[in-house]
Every structure is written in C-alpha cells, then in structure tokens.
Amino acid sequence: MTDRVPIQRNLTATIASDQGLTRVDDCWNRIGVRGDGSCPELRRHVHCRSCPTYFAAAAALLDRAPPPGHLSGWPSRLAHREPVEVETVLSIFIFRLGAHWLALPAAVLDEVVDLGTIHSLPHRRRAGVLGLVSVHGALRVCVSLGQILGLDEEEGSEACEEGDESQGSAGSGKGEPACRSRDRRLLAIRRGAGRVVFPVTEVHGLQRIEAREQGPIPATVARMAAAFTRSLVTWRERSVGLLDEHRLFQALARSLA
Amino acid sequence: MLFLLFQLGDDRYAIDVEQVAEVLPLLDLKAFPLAPRGVAGAFDYHGSPVPVIDLSEVMLGRPARRWLSTRLILVQYAGGRRLLGVIAERATETLRCERAEFVDSGVASDGAPSLGPVRADARGLVQWIEVDSLLPEAVRQVLFQEALPA
Numbered sequence: 001m002t003d004r005v006p007i008q009r010n011l012t013a014t015i016a017s018d019q020g021l022t023r024v025d026d027c028w029n030r031i032g033v034r035g036d037g038s039c040p041e042l043r044r045h046v047h048c049r050s051c052p053t054y055f056a057a058a059a060a061l062l063d064r065a066p067p068p069g070h071l072s073g074w075p076s077r078l079a080h081r082e083p084v085e086v087e088t089v090l091s092i093f094i095f096r097l098g099a100h101w102l103a104l105p106a107a108v109l110d111e112v113v114d115l116g117t118i119h120s121l122p123h124r125r126r127a128g129v130l131g132l133v134s135v136h137g138a139l140r141v142c143v144s145l146g147q148i149l150g151l152d153e154e155e156g157s158e159a160c161e162e163g164d165e166s167q168g169s170a171g172s173g174k175g176e177p178a179c180r181s182r183d184r185r186l187l188a189i190r191r192g193a194g195r196v197v198f199p200v201t202e203v204h205g206l207q208r209i210e211a212r213e214q215g216p217i218p219a220t221v222a223r224m225a226a227a228f229t230r231s232l233v234t235w236r237e238r239s240v241g242l243l244d245e246h247r248l249f250q251a252l253a254r255s256l257a
Numbered sequence: 258m259l260f261l262l263f264q265l266g267d268d269r270y271a272i273d274v275e276q277v278a279e280v281l282p283l284l285d286l287k288a289f290p291l292a293p294r295g296v297a298g299a300f301d302y303h304g305s306p307v308p309v310i311d312l313s314e315v316m317l318g319r320p321a322r323r324w325l326s327t328r329l330i331l332v333q334y335a336g337g338r339r340l341l342g343v344i345a346e347r348a349t350e351t352l353r354c355e356r357a358e359f360v361d362s363g364v365a366s367d368g369a370p371s372l373g374p375v376r377a378d379a380r381g382l383v384q385w386i387e388v389d390s391l392l393p394e395a396v397r398q399v400l401f402q403e404a405l406p407a
Contacts (some may be wrong), residue, residue, distance in 0.1 A: 064325060065325075
C-alpha cells in the first residue's frame with residue numbers, strides 16, 4: 001500500500017477554457033531539469049519526466065479542438081475494418097467444485113491428473129495456497145480454487161454420502177450415489193509461464209459451445225464468484241459458470257506473490 | 258489491474274479495461290432528435306449500429322467539450338453482450354494498480370452513481386465505476402429495450 005501523498009498544489013499550472021485554449025506553464029524549462037533545478041518536486045521525482053505536473057501539462061495539450069480534417073476517414077474505416085474478436089465456437093472444459101459446475105477455456109487446460117499428495121509449505125500460509133504437488137516429477141503449486149472464488153468446495157460432498165441423485169454425474173442413470181471420492185482429480189492449468197494445479201470434485205471434459213449460448217450472470221451468484229465468471233452456459237440442464245481466465249490468473253498471481 | 262481514466266466535470270473516474278472494447282476519437286454521429294437528452298446518436302461499427310451517450314450531458318446537463326482529449330469509449334454493456342459508446346472528457350490516461358488500492362468510500366448518494374471504491378493519488382480521488390451503472394434508468398430503457406429508429 002502506498003503512503004498517503006499530499007496533493008501537489010502546482011498541478012493547476014495549466015488553464016483550459018471552453019475554447020480549448022491552453023496556457024501551459026513550462027516549469028520544466030524554468031525551475032526543472034532544463035531550468036535552474038530549483039523546483040522542490042525534483043528531489044522527489046529526480047527528473048521532470050517522472051513528475052505528475054509534467055504529465056498533466058502534456059495531457060492538457062490535448063484539451064483543444066481537433067485540427068480540421070482530423071476526423072475524416074474514421075467513420076468509413078470503422079465500418080469496414082474486421083472486428084477484433086470473431087469467436088463463434090468456444091471449447092471449454094467443464095468440471096465440478098463442490099456443488100458448483102464451472103468451466104474454463106480449453107486453451108488454459110494443461111492436463112488432468114490423479115489426486116496425489118499435497119505437500120504443505122511450512123512457513124508460508126497464503127490464502128488459497130494448499131502447497132506443492134508433484135505432477136509427472138515436476139513440482140507444481142497447488143491452490144484451492146474454492147478459496148480464490150469464495151465457493152465452498154465441500155458443499156455437495158455431504159450430498160454424495162447420502163446418495164443424492166439430484167447432483168448427478170456423467171453416466172449415473174442407474175440411481176447410484178452421485179459421486180465418489182475417487183472422482184476427485186487435479187486440474188493443471190497454464191497461461192503463459194504461469195502453471196498451477198487445483199483439486200476438483202469431479203471432471204466432465206471438453207465441450208464445444210456456440211459463443212451466443214453464453215448468458216449473463218444472475219444477481220444471485222455470490223459477488224466474489226461473479227467477478228471471476230465470464231458468462232453462464234447451460235449444459236445438460238445445469239448452469240455452468242465459465243470462468244474468466246485472465247482474472248483467475250491475476251488472483252493467483254496475487255496469492256502466490 | 259489496468260484502468261482507463263476519464264473525467265466528468267472535475268471528478269475523475271476509472272473503468273476496468275476488461276470492460277472496454279476500444280477507445281475511438283469523437284466521431285460524427287447519426288443523431289436521433291427524438292431521443293432523450295444525453296443520447297448523442299449512433300455510428301456504424303463493423304456493420305452494426307452502436308448507440309452513443311454523452312456522459313457530460315447525461316450527468317451534468319452540458320455536452321462534452323469537443324476536444325482532442327474527449328474520446329468515445331466503446332464499452333461492453335449488459336454483461337458484455339452489447340456495445341455502448343460513451344463520450345467522455347479527458348479519456349487519455351490509464352492507471353495500473355492493485356485492486357486493493359481502491360477502498361470503499363462508505364458513502365452512497367441517490368441519483369448519481371453510488372460513490373464506489375476510490376483511490377487517492379497526488380491529484381485527489383479516482384472513483385472506480387462499473388459500466389453498467391453509468392446510465393440512469395431512463396436512458397437505459399430507451400437504449401436497450403426499444404430498437405433505435407433505422
């Protein structure tokens with residue numbers, strides 16, 4: 001957390017009127033690095049280019065009417081240019097965490113491995129980090145997705161023991177107990193250089209969905225989980241929360257920092 | 258996290274860039290004279306019309322100044338399924354910081370967007386604003402529950 005910074009008074013060095021005319025005080029030429037160096041802020045920022053006053057002066061230069069002809073060509077350019085993202089079909093990986101069905105884009109999935117021993121890290125107790133796991137001989141950080149998303153991972157396991165059929169699982173049409181502890185797996189995900197594993201209650205597998213099958217997240221979803229959810233997908237009459245891998249990896253980076 | 262900053266009057270706001278599709282210059286828009294105050298018009302974006310609101314007109318009752326620093330921010334509205342253009346003044350700066358640097362101000366006000374999490378810097382407070390809370394109900398009704406005239 002940053003220390004409280006006093007408001008710099010000389011930031012009102014630029015004046016803009018409604019005509020967009022800006023009178024800029026070029027203090028950097030007068031008392032700054034290009035002047036006599038007498039500015040008190042120089043001690044804090046070392047060079048004028050790191051000073052917010054300099055930055056504000058540059059930004060204020062844009063507070064003026066655009067030159068004539070500046071905007072011509074833009075409308076036709078925008079109408080014809082290819083859209084940035086054309087994703088009509090998404091490949092997602094569906095899994096269950098406690099009572100919650102979730103999904104991640106297939107691109108971040110590295111592999112699914114059997115649950116092994118999680119070696120807890122003795123002197124580091126970070127929120128969400130369970131410890132280290134060996135995956136094919138390499139040590140990977142194991143986190144609790146439930147803790148990161150604010151979801152209860154144990155929810156649903158009570159239902160397992162009672163044989164609650166409403167939970168359902170792949171291929172359980174015969175009235176068997178809905179899940180078994182041997183359904184638990186470790187999911188290894190990867191984005192760039194970041195690799196992480198986390199235990200899940202049950203794994204379904206890959207599913208291809210149309211991008212337009214995604215629905216909005218209802219207000220009933222817990223706020224923390226909603227922040228990580230990109231959209232809701234309906235699959236086998238269930239609502240599956242498609243997670244936003246960018247936010248997930250941001251949160252993981254914070255936990256592991 | 259990365260934020261796009263803009264100004265409404267003298268107040269500074271930040272929106273999550275994940276909600277921003279693109280930042281465009283102030284285009285000429287096709288105006289809708291019968292639309293409520295603040296709906297600046299629409300423009301053609303890759304073949305689809307996108308409605309545009311002038312945030313200064315909606316919130317402060319005066320149109321945004323047509324400066325180079327006034328930009329048209331294309332935001333993902335309603336869970337990302339719709340695009341909305343927002344004309345905002347001084348939309349020229351980004352901010353990269355930790356999410357936790359925005360703290361709850363503990364104040365809510367009626368009418369204006371609730372005073373959400375704020376972050377203090379050398380120039381004062383920046384308020385983190387969610388795109389979905391940018392529009393007053395009346396404007397939202399017109400934009401997305403009725404088709405705009407062709």
